[in-house]
Amino acid sequence: MIYVIKFIYSFVLPPGTFVVLLTLLALWLLWKKQRGPAVLLLAVTLLLYLASAPMIANPLMRSLESRYAQPEQVQGDCLVVLGGGATTGTPDIDGKGSLGGSAASRLLTAVRLHRLTGLPVLFSGGQVFADSGNEGDIARRQLLGLGVDERSILIENRSLNTEQNAEFTAALMKEHGLSRPVLVTSAFHMQRAVAEFRQAGMEVQPYPTDYHISAAASAAWYAGKLAPSPGAIETVGTTLKEYLGILAAVIKEKI
Known part of the structure; x- marks a missing residue:
């Protein structure tokens, strides 16, 4: 029951509530036969949902966190x-x-x-x-x-x-x-x-x-990974920022 309540909360609180409201608005536009604006709004809503879903955010973050392993022995001064x-x-x-x-x-x-x-x-x-x-x-x-x-x-x-x-x-x-x-x-x-x-x-x-995603996160699956989360949006933003920084470093190295 606790997990059901958590899942419902995710659509009552932001960003889930925005996903619900934008979806309803898009459906209303379709009902009014305004197909173009409705499709555009649905596309924006889908992007918002994907950016706020742990099922997307967690693998993105793990793609960075798995690049280096902790060394068994520290070697430095x-x-x-x-x-x-x-x-x-x-x-x-x-x-x-x-x-x-x-x-x-x-x-x-x-x-x-x-x-x-x-x-x-x-x-x-x-x-x-x-x-x-x-x-x-x-x-x-x-x-x-x-x-x-x-x-x-x-x-x-x-x-x-x-x-x-x-x-x-x-x-x-x-x-x-x-x-x-x-x-x-x-x-x-x-x-x-x-x-x-x-x-x-x-x-x-x-x-x-400072690992943010559990090593077993990719193997575990539950409904909560489909629920919009403000933490997932932050994770996606952090990951994209890092990839942009890596790209900038690569370009700078080649210039």
Whole structure:
């Protein structure tokens, strides 16, 4: 019964409610014999539905997340963590501002790897928007709060995108005599990040984390995968953004 209620809710709340309303409007146009506008509206509605359906979003995201596997053994001289968003002014245990979901997940993985390997942690990320936090500064505070020694922390807090992450990190590593980065970022972001670091002259050992889709998601099937979901729209948007970024990196490499 719980799953039936969840399925119904998905069509009562956005984006499902928009799919229902647009479909009804298209049927009304057909009833009014306005075939052209009705067909166009149905096509738009179908695109909206497909973009919001987990059965489409999950395989798209998995196509990125499955590109690299976590290595069995870490081989490098520095753990490089890429930022992924932060808030400013929000309360935290020991200060103001917090890393966003993906950035926090990446940082947590790096701290665990640091405890296993003793490698220094280099966090890369600046303040992307006027109302967002400076990721590098927040990461420094949180790394210290998690017990990482200050001598094992390097911060790059100026970069605004993945290209600058790679460029500024390469310079900072060179300054500290480091040359073999273990790259820690979200699995969906790894392919683009590896390409940007390669263009910056650095070969990395990828260590993907922050997986969004279960490994068994492609095998499991249930009615909920047909239900429109705002999370699925976000997943599709994230995936398309990454593929555009990968395409841009490929074009830039060939120019």
